[in-house]
Amino acid sequence: MRKDYLLAPGPTPVPSRVLLAMAQPVIHHRTPQFSKVFEEAATLLKHVFQTEEDVLILASSGTGAMESAVTNLFSPGDEVVVVNSGKFGERWGQIAESYGLKVHWINVEWGRAVDPAVVKEVMDNNPDTKGILCQASETSTTVQHPVRELAQLTKDHDAIIVVDGITAVGVMDIPMDEWGIDVLVSGSQKAFMLPPGLAFIALSKKAWEFAERAGCPRYYFDLKKERKNLAKQTTAYTPAVSLITGLREALLMIKEEGLENVFKRHEVLARAARQSMKALGLKLLAPESPSLAATGVYLPEEVDGAKFVKYLRDTMGVTVAGGQDKLKGKIFRIAHLGYIDTFDMITAVSAVEMGLSLFGYNVDMGRGVAEAERILLERYKKP
């Protein structure tokens, strides 16, 4: 008998309340009944995105929304700066190049955040640059980028900042309107506590102007068409009805907890993960600018990372993520975004302690958990 714990940076655990909402009989999408659910979800989404603009709901993974940003905002031949600090930064560039954009790659060492001064220099050297494409949280390297500073760089230029907030929105405070973010993208299976299948995208007024002149080919991901449909409480193509019913419920849960409390919870969980791993003598992948969504940890050299992650998942029931590409076999990533609380972190840290011990590493058993407990105590008022 083995219970399973989902502690990877997406999909994340789905609360029973959301599962039950999604288990309701499917209703037809061209009805007032569905429109009511859809409108509520869309309105609640604006609160989490911290924007007055429309947040469009797409039936796709997050990558679909990333593609929609490129095709709806730019034209073939347009120059864009891509912050490439990991798998998902690389993806921005691949999408852009697929549509014939000219990419100025800024390659950042994995595990580090981009330096805004470097981005400014590339922008200055390439004055026709139409956009900066970057991640708020680069999931593959568990790094947080200085999005607020990057947004400043496009302010007085004919350029927009396009942010992949897939593991950032609903995790960290990233106020779209206040920071002047032009495009913000997210996905359902992260902080939104839903199964995969929905993506979200919001555009600033400046971005909608870009959309008027963008010349990339597109059909399914036509944001202007989606915006027109949203005004009529519907979508251009068949929406994922049950997921949107679940989205409404999950957004109500976020509203009830309070966005500030959601951010605070993620901050404490992330700190507990980081400090507990350091207490075990392990090295963090992104010590300087860590993401609040997940914590990347280097394994001791004697431990085979691929085997370790597989063992935790298949034998102990604890799914953490391994490393991607050049980090394969070298790190593991503990996620702490979405429907995660105190004892999920205790479970993760305990599984790492027990797992490392089983792999022959000399672990000071309980030391990581003790450190996590000390930090997680901040979540509770004294009786």
Next chain:
Amino acid sequence: MRKDYLLAPGPTPVPSRVLLAMAQPVIHHRTPQFSKVFEEAATLLKHVFQTEEDVLILASSGTGAMESAVTNLFSPGDEVVVVNSGKFGERWGQIAESYGLKVHWINVEWGRAVDPAVVKEVMDNNPDTKGILCQASETSTTVQHPVRELAQLTKDHDAIIVVDGITAVGVMDIPMDEWGIDVLVSGSQKAFMLPPGLAFIALSKKAWEFAERAGCPRYYFDLKKERKNLAKQTTAYTPAVSLITGLREALLMIKEEGLENVFKRHEVLARAARQSMKALGLKLLAPESPSLAATGVYLPEEVDGAKFVKYLRDTMGVTVAGGQDKLKGKIFRIAHLGYIDTFDMITAVSAVEMGLSLFGYNVDMGRGVAEAERILLERYKKP
């Protein structure tokens, strides 16, 4: 946001697989479709009870099956010995007296197991005694009684041994036929991983002979009538259809895990609970003959037990049980029966560490978890 963890000695957590089985549309109970499910469940139950006899399924709580044992096996005026070592031993006596039986009470200090020599002496002094009523696991004091030895005492007498196995069957090895247990009772919300609502009872051949001459009044709980109906793959009165559908699924899970493995898992979990609490300097309620179902722990004197249990449940989301009657406010009980695995125990121990710290007790944080981890490692093969 608070996730809830059910770690009380019943109800226990219900696996998703069982919940999904119970969520199927209700079928009619006088149909071949239901009879098939019912027969499978009844057959699988015999395996867990380790008996060749019928195991009857009642729509009631465990107390209903306890009452059915008294009314179907004895007559007013019959003498019975009751092992009273806690709330549930006391209940045997109360039921017996409600039906006019003459009870020889054996009062055992709470937290201790009964001495078979004492029971033998009472039997010898009262040669007309028709039965011994006892618990295999006394849930209120987390004690395990020497049922095998007690069963010997009725072997060559016109007496039967009636065992409340509500928190023992499916937890510890209690082979009904091999040990000569005449009546064995259990309930759905314990090791059977179901919601409350079903009770189970099996009778030995000797017990069925007792049932022929028993004169207590009864109607709903008529075991002879239930046995006749069981032979026709049904029940005398409307069965709890969805619970029985869930029962079949839960019993398949037990069969897949293997009864031996189920017992071994409970033994390791129970030992981890006990040793971790001792590592924190806490005193066990039943150190000498502990139950594998739950571990009772004395709180430090400066901690108010009622407040502590309430705090863990309402603030931290961890439901453990408090003390009953004279133990109220003095102890807490961590359950480890049913759908419980490694990280449930880690969660329980961590919650106790954090909770005690919040209540001002000087806890060596992580020490209990470390001890639990060392024991729980036995569950895993080295990679």
